[in-house]
């Protein structure tokens with residue numbers, strides 16, 4: 001009974017709470033050198049049972065192609081190629097690309113399994129959509145030809161290899177599929193899940209993530225006038241009282257997570273969440289600091305994304321050190337195992 005209640009809670013968390021958090025936390029501004037997305041929501045958390053797979057051909061994914069407004073059935077491994085290509089720069093190390101392939105596969109299979117054809121709540125009949133703000137980014141071969149130009153052959157072969165080398169592999173914890181959350185740049189340390197999403201998920205633990213500094217967006221700044229700063233905050237909280245003369249001294253009670261991201265802070269007479277500030281000023285993460293320069297406020301931001309799970313730049317740094325994809329995945333997802341889907345099925349029965 002206790003188990004059932006936990007399961008119901010996890011499903012509620014996954015279907016209702018997690019998607020809204022993830023969409024809220026998403027930052028649409030990207031460049032080609034930055035991984036395309038910061039997270040993958042998944043349905044069912046660590047209690048995604050695979051029993052339903054017996055009645056379904058899980059090798060075929062019903063994908064709602066958002067920019068074409070239609071559902072297309074795509075072979076699972078072909079689909080994973082399009083996700084890796086959309087979610088991670090093709091210049092990354094092969095072992096990092098392989099790690100991304102396993103997260104992409106785990107994500108879509110959980111959607112297929114839990115919701116059986118209703119995986120994307122926005123698009124009935126689809127397991128997943130290609131809207132990176134809702135499900136998981138994906139690009140067709142034609143789109144990749146345009147994106148990569150003369151490098152197409154080289155990159156396509158590389159991504160195909162990363163997917164083939166990890167064929168059928170998924171991430172499991174306690175014999176169930178996991179929520180393979182990830183992001184571009186943690187800022188040096190990843191987050192504990194409960195600091196971002198309230199729910200303590202055993203395999204989403206904070207770990208140090210060195211080597212990310214090479215990313216062009218590791219550190220970014222946002223500059224605005226003091227008036228603009230106050231106006232934007234007031235748009236969100238009209239009853240804010242903030243004196244223009246000494247703004248920095250009116251920012252206090254900053255509470256940070258273990259990884260250094262801001263949970264809450266007080267500005268003037270109002271308390272804001274770190275995510276609220278991130279949204280108001282369109283910041284890359286909630287790891288930020290304020291400075292005053294003349295009539296301007298400068299916000300310095302470290303990292304890109306929510307910081308939970310695998311850091312894509314961190315994964316690439318580990319790969320450069322010679323770490324293999326399974327070592328990278330086990331580093332960022334505490335206590336997980338990497339197994340073939342068919343072996344997972346055997347465990348369940």
Ligand SMILES: [Zn+2]
Nearest residue numbers: 120129134135
């Ligand atoms: Zn969707």
